[in-house]
Amino acid sequence: MVVKRAFSAPGKALLAGGYLVLDSKYEAYVVALSSRMHSVVSFEETTDPNTSTMINVKSVQFNNDQWAFKVDKNEHNNYTIKEINGLQNPFIEKTLFNVLNYFGVNKSYKISIEIFSDSGYHSQEKSVLKMNSYKQFHYHSETVTKVPKTGLGSSAGLVTVLTTALVSCFIEQFQLEPFLKIIHNLSQVSHCQAQGKVGSGFDVAAATFGSIIYRRFQPELINDLPKYDSLEYKRKLQKLIDSKYWGYKSENVKLPKGLRLIMGDVNNGSETVKLVSRVKQWYNKNLPESLEIYTKINEGNMAFIKSLEDLNELAAINPDKYDKILAALDNKEAITSLDSSLLSVQKAVNQIRSNFKYITKKSGADIEPDVQTTLLDNSIALNGVLTGLVPGAGGYDAIALITTEKCDIQEETKNNKKFERVSWLDLHQEDYGIVEECPTHYINFN
């Protein structure tokens, strides 16, 4: 019997906690986005148990990209994964490798997985929009590695949603909720291995759990895994996923009512690795001053989180007052007349930005370069914009704004030269991480 299921997971924007979140003593504020990665899986047991499990993965939106993986066992009875046409996609390969070894499945399967990604993840230039009554996706004429990314975490979304699809094949009567932790832990392992580095993992955590306050796991958990082809790999992986203490925090949050996130895509190509290495170098050479700067940024991060909580509370206990202060923001009344909780958000962001500006000058890492400062300052001056910052590692890629829901940024910036470099992405913050979707919503796109 062929079983078919579908899942989706969101993209991310790290609003507070960039760089600091690499150290587990600091917390970060991560917003999950409405741009989602989708997987539709069909699986059946093969009638001949001696045939190898075959897993086909298709990403039709990217010039019909597809990968065909044959699953075999090595001399230690561990699973090996080989793309039979020599095609590369480390994110898919490592995901299949870890899920199969974790479950140690004994039967043979035929598994087909289709990947779909929402428009926000990639530049839509030279693409064609196809839709059915439920969903719409952009189709590109190039393979996935050739289409410029916007930096919303496509690989984290892909790994998370693919892990979910595969886990659903190997657990009878699979439901998401009880298995979220296993999916998260497996996805972190596969994502780090495919990237060749252990980052903070905030992107995989947001893909799994949605908008969160995040504190990382210790990188040694993943670094200490033995070599892929070793006797010990499978057992150590199972132990790591099931019984090691990970210690990460993923506490669900949402932006206050009436406020929304707007992402502006400025430039293609992320420089995260280079930026992180420059900041680390600066940090280590400049102690204890660098620690003082981090402490100030962390105070700003915590004040940012607290001021959003305060706004959430005000919206709940005094909705009339809350609506009035948002209305004031829409008309950009004199800033001093804004409510103290809105001012606190702005003050917190200023503290974060000014200290990152300092690091930018001192370290040579362009976290908030001058062009981005000008763009942010011009954006913050617009009606309905509460605050703005460079998300994640910063750089020239993108800006993130917190605005009122009424704010029509497209209209306000139309034909304005100051904003000619920005494309406002059509997305919003999303509370949920992985969700189950209906597989019939992914057919007949025209």
Ligand SMILES: Nc1ncnc2c1ncn2[C@@H]1O[C@H](COP(=O)(O)OP(=O)(O)OP(=O)(O)O)[C@@H](O)[C@H]1O
């Ligand atoms: N729709 C997709 N189908 C297949 N593979 C994909 C898809 N989207 C992303 N990938 C894989 O993820 C890789 C891009 O991952 P990468 O980590 O470089 O970017 P990102 O996660 O979008 O950006 P960032 O980490 O800066 O937010 C692609 O080269 C491809 O291997």
Ligand SMILES: C[C@@](O)(CCOP(=O)(O)O)CC(=O)O
């Ligand atoms: C600099 C860092 O803290 C954030 C990078 O975020 P992004 O990939 O630029 O969205 C690195 C990390 O957390 O892994």
